[in-house]
Amino acid sequence: MVELQTAFGPTLLAFAFVWGTLWGSFLNVVIYRLPLELSVVHPGSRCGACGTPIRWYDNVPIVSFLLLRGRCRACGARYSPRYMLVEAACGVLSLAIFRAVVDLGSPEDLPWDLGWWLAWQWFAYTLVAIAFIDLEHTIVPLELTVPASVLGAVVAFAFPNGLGLEAVYGMGVGAGFLLLIVGLGWLIFRREAMGMGDVHILGMTGLWLGWRALPFVVLASSLQALLAVLIARVYGAVTGRGQSLTMTTEQLDERFDEVTENAGLPSHTVIPYGPFLALSALEAMLFGTEAFWWLMDRVFLSLLGAQAP
Numbered sequence: 242m243v244e245l246q247t248a249f250g251p252t253l254l255a256f257a258f259v260w261g262t263l264w265g266s267f268l269n270v271v272i273y274r275l276p277l278e279l280s281v282v283h284p285g286s287r288c289g290a291c292g293t294p295i296r297w298y299d300n301v302p303i304v305s306f307l308l309l310r311g312r313c314r315a316c317g318a319r320y321s322p323r324y325m326l327v328e329a330a331c332g333v334l335s336l337a338i339f340r341a342v343v344d345l346g347s348p349e350d351l352p353w354d355l356g357w358w359l360a361w362q363w364f365a366y367t368l369v370a371i372a373f374i375d376l377e378h379t380i381v382p383l384e385l386t387v388p389a390s391v392l393g394a395v396v397a398f399a400f401p402n403g404l405g406l407e408a409v410y411g412m413g414v415g416a417g418f419l420l421l422i423v424g425l426g427w428l429i430f431r432r433e434a435m436g437m438g439d440v441h442i443l444g445m446t447g448l449w450l451g452w453r454a455l456p457f458v459v460l461a462s463s464l465q466a467l468l469a470v471l472i473a474r475v476y477g478a479v480t481g482r483g484q485s486l487t488m489t490t491e492q493l494d495e496r497f498d499e500v501t502e503n504a505g506l507p508s509h510t511v512i513p514y515g516p517f518l519a520l521s522a523l524e525a526m527l528f529g530t531e532a533f534w535w536l537m538d539r540v541f542l543s544l545l546g547a548q549a550p
């Protein structure tokens with residue numbers, strides 16, 4: 242079926258991208274409304290500043306944002322570039338997953354391939370939504386983690402080449418490891434070093450990617466979080482603006498209206514870890530973790546003074 246590939250290949254890839262941007266457009270609604278406990282379907286999209294309903298031709302993913310230069314047609318209010326970023330990211334994710342799982346050379350497998358494409362998109366879009374919501378509100382909605390975890394379990398056992406039990410181990414290891422960190426943080430600092438949201442994210446990631454992906458996800462997310470804090474500090478020092486990425490523990494307590502029975506303990510700075518977990522899970526999903534284990538093998542072998550095979 243080489244002809245099918247050459248004839249429809251670029252068209253299908255373009256379709257996969259546009260398909261993703263449409264979901265990205267919906268994801269923007271989810272990211273904005275879910276933390277505010279508003280319906281994600283009613284009413285239709287409207288300007289957050291003036292309330293004017295956004296017409297379909299002003300709601301074309303990416304294109305409308307560029308044409309209107311990120312402003313409302315009615316009142317001229319400026320929209321965050323996040324809207325276009327989310328649409329583009331979802332388009333790229335849909336396209337990348339399509340290329341990875343859909344094999345046009347074997348049409349008899351096409352229904353399952355398309356099933357995998359749709360399923361992986363659900364997981365990927367869930368991670369994108371979690372990243373932006375956690376970054377802004379420091380919460381990880383169960384409305385996102387629970388459906389993606391249920392679907393992950395279905396995929397693991399019902400789809401051909403699903404992870405099966407490996408997915409169950411992945412969820413146990415992922416959630417268990419972070420629960421341990423939460424417990425230790427509680428013992429040492431008498432407060433949450435990490436939220437239950439992070440436990441949900443890593444458990445869900447283990448379910449979808451298997452436990453083998455988790456060491457990479459934990460290490461890569463920690464490094465990227467440190468890097469982001471470093472960049473935010475430098476940016477803050479250079480521009481003199483406050484850091485939006487980090488909060489003090491008092492600010493966090495205030496946000497969640499917690500009783501400060503921890504008073505007397507030194508304040509420290511915290512960052513939402515969820516966005517970085519979600520980012521690293523996406524990286525592991527897109528690029529695999531073989532390179533990570535290859536590197537680890539060499540690091541440990543060199544420590545032991547042995548020769549890598």
Ligand SMILES: [Zn+2]
Nearest residue numbers: 288291313316
């Ligand atoms: Zn407006």
